[in-house]
Amino acid sequence: MSGRVLVLHTGGTIGMARSPDGYRPMPGFGAVLRRQLAGVSGLPAFDLVELPQPIDSANLQPAQWTTIAAELVARWDDYRGFVVLHGTDTMAWTASALSFMLRGADRPVILTGAQVPLVEPRSDALANLQAALVLAARLECGEIGLFFGRRLLRGNRSTKSSSTAFDAFSSPNAPALAEVGIEIGIDAGQLLPAGARDFARPVFDPRAxxxxxxxxxxxxxxxxxxxxxxxxxxxxxxxxxxxxxxxxxxxxxxxxxxxxxxxxxxxxxxxxxxxxxxxxxxxxxxxxxxxxxxxxxxxxxxxxxxxxxxxxxxxxxxxxxxxxxxxxxxxxxx
Known part of the structure; x- marks a missing residue:
């Protein structure tokens, strides 16, 4: 296992740009992202993989959970941790599903995204991605987490609670796993320990x-x-x-x-x-x-x-x- 982090771009607002019909997935997102991160100190080395067909978060189907999990599992032993870029509307749903499909994970998977596209003014994309990259390289655990705004939440304890705020997600019945400010405060006592891998690749029936x-x-x-x-x-x-x-x-x-x-x-x-x-x-x-x-x-x-x-x-x-x-x-x- 290297010290690198894999960034898996599945779609969502973070990789969109304006069009006459509203925001649409932008071509060449990976190259734009690499240019934006070039020269930022303190980030781990990373590779970027993009799904051939970006997922519109509002159109997410359970079968796409298997697609995302399969991309991670195929590269599992090659990376220190994983960051999944995802649309915010169904990010908590996917984070929850991945937690049950990747039980016993021995390295972190962190979902993140943005309320404002990367290429727009005042975007929250870079701050979310940079923090997620650092956490994915630093955490010694098997958490399937969700980072947004300032906090890392357990993925299966998170829910989208605002359509407008940069702190868009909350965890009503569980504390945050980490808080990111001037310093990164990690609550190690809340983290799930790495376990024996029990990965599943279910065939979902959306009507079930x-x-x-x-x-x-x-x-x-x-x-x-x-x-x-x-x-x-x-x-x-x-x-x-x-x-x-x-x-x-x-x-x-x-x-x-x-x-x-x-x-x-x-x-x-x-x-x-x-x-x-x-x-x-x-x-x-x-x-x-x-x-x-x-x-x-x-x-x-x-x-x-x-x-x-x-x-x-x-x-x-x-x-x-x-x-x-x-x-x-x-x-x-x-």
Whole structure:
């Protein structure tokens, strides 16, 4: 293994330029990036690889998680660490997915990007990339992280919380792994240790997992309409508070019970940014536990969705998926 870092450019705002129709991927991005970084002292040596077809972050599909992971794994033993340039809209979703696909990673993978393209005035691109490069070369761990603004977050604990601020991402239920200012402060006690590699390259079915947000007026018929899709194997239920549903709505719990009985793995994630699901705290939550709904603890929506996708793509038995979902695999829950 060399001391070099690999930068994998997958697409996103960082590599875009203005066009008559709005921002589009710019040609020659790699050469522009190298010129911008030339002469900057203190950066590790790096190589740049670009996906042949840049991913529009808003159009990301689960299959592209496998594409990104495959590019990293193919070069894994050749680099000290990895930086993945990615669009911000779905960066936390990809960071979460990679954390479950690259379990046991023995070197860091750091996702970053920009709110303003590299070639635009006042861009945040260079500051994010420079910090990510330094961290990828310095960290002695197997974290799949997300760096943005000033902080390195665990990827599967991060969520995009602002569409306008340079500090666009937050980690509601876990502390930052590092803070970058005049000095770089790394919280070594929070870092995941390197482990035995357990890399997965799943074949994803994009229809296998859906998200249902509980809202006033949600009916059993709406639940049945969503869960009757034969391709659906997992459902992330975004419930109220500590994991509650409106049990006064006729048949709502029964509709979820029918889905569980058909083999759909239903997980219960609170709509609140802070705090965990506690299904036994109220009677409605206890009813979900009785029918086999799995609490998602304090996982982000992105992490719960990605974890369920990866588990369903690698395990056929719903009972096994429910057990593994409730188990902390790579720092995704407290």
């Amino acid at each position: 997992v859906a998200v249902l947000t509980v809202h006033p007026g949600l009916s059993a018929r709406q639940v049945d309409a969503l869960t009757d899709d034969p391709a659906l194997r997992g459902l992330v239920l975004c419930s109220y508070g500590a994991g509650n549903l409106p049990d006064a709505e006729p048949g709502l719990i029964d509709a979820l019970a029918r889905a569980v009985a058909r083999g759909v793995v239903v997980v219960n994630r609170t709509q609140c940014a802070h705090g965990p699901v506690v299904q036994g705290a109220y009677a409605t939550g206890a009813a979900l536990a009785r029918i086999g709904v799995v609490p998602a603890a304090d996982m982000t929506l992105e992490s719960a969705f990605a974890k369920l996708h990866v588990l369903l793509a690698t395990h056929a038995d719903p009972a096994r998926v429910r057990t593994l979902f409730a188990t902390a695999l790579c720092g995704e829950m407290s």
